Amino acid sequence: MSEQETPAGERNHLKTMLVIDDDEHFLEHTSRYFRNWIRVECVPDGLSGLVQTIKLEPDIILLNFRAAKVNCAELCRKIRDISSGLLFVLADEGMGGEERIACFEAGADDVMSSSFNWKELMLRIQVLLRRGSSMDAKQDAASVLHFGPLRMDRTTFRAFVLDQDLILTRKEFSILWAMAAKPGEIVSRQELLRRVWNYNPTDDDRMIDTHLNRLRKKLHRASERIRIKTAWGIGYKLESLSIAAMLILMLQWCADML
Template identity: 30%
Template sequence: MKKLQVLMVDDDWKLRNLLRIYLSKEGFDTVEAADGHEALLKIQNQSFDLVILDVMMPNMDGWQVCQSIRKTQSVPILMLTALGETKEKVQGLELGADDYLTKPFDPDELIARVHALIRRASTVSSKQMENDVLNFPSLIVDRDGRQVFVHHEQIELTQKEFDLFATLAINSGRVLSREQLIEKIWGYDFEGDARVVDIHIKNIREKLKKSGLTYNPIQTSWGVGYKFDTEVKKS
């Protein structure tokens, strides 16, 4: 069986070496990048199952690297940060990171988060529905192809954005709480901030509006969560 590939991006070679030791013991193949530019070159030429990305790096920080990766790929990204501020973590989530871990970290927690991210990435939310394609006014959700079309033009969603959008569409008309969405998309063992759902919803709405969709299909149920509304409502 082919080993899973993990790209480790950090300018500190000592930390990269520790990560390599931890991950190798778990059976992962590891590839190292000492800075953001090297990481992006490797991602262009090789497929990875996970990226572990440090925030504080010279020349090109982790947020910039994350943003660049998300333009073309939905590979899970685990951010390593020495910053404990919530606003810093929220910034990473807004740019497309899937999870974060504050340094110094416990090796067991690192491995647990790595396995959780890879497990979630391999779970296809489309198993929850029978229809391959969902059709709405000016909007198509192709759950088998993991694509969303507005006016027959594809819009680019990250892996988690698609999973979230498809889950809401599958359960059209039903209000899903943030906790339910987190359990379905991120898994029951997710320990991050529940606001990750709000951040992804905000990004999806902006992309749909920018694509020319004249209504907002994701409605907020205040104090509860969100629902996919099949009725056409103006944005």
């Protein structure tokens, strides 16, 4: 395998990748392939991975489904609780569709076949690192965005509703930013796929549903004033309700209870 040149724009800042895998041959290839632009650290199992995630604060985490030694989705969830780094899961033939979805629901940014192409993996990582939340150039120019009680900071990937931290994954943050950047407008599923996942839509886009469901729950726990409304067959729109509108809804709810 030929040595890779350092990608333009990455030379001045070496990223850190934590690889959770017990295959020495795979670890050797990973270190060799990315060594010019990513510092690679390796651990053999999920528990060691959690410890090193806290210690290293890696930019990228590459988790082999087989090496997790515990429930993969649960490990993804624990990693996501302590890290905002990009989380890739490598799935073997024994990993079913429901398990893949569970990993997405637990915060994985991508799930790839363990028989992946090295060049493809490198390109996926480059795209996500460079584009961050995959916004268009106009949105990238702004680092802070306000929408009603919602405040988002793209430099830290943190979002607050009435000063309550939503604690979002990068994918959840990117979805919310894409909608908040277009107040009052409907954002289609196809547009979310292009902006957040950076690929053209296919029939299999259930990953959007899993991320949206988690995002809706987090918004609901923070406040009823901001919510994601579904435009059936079209897309989604972020709504911010005024205090007056909230009072009207409460009065209607009380009237319905009588």
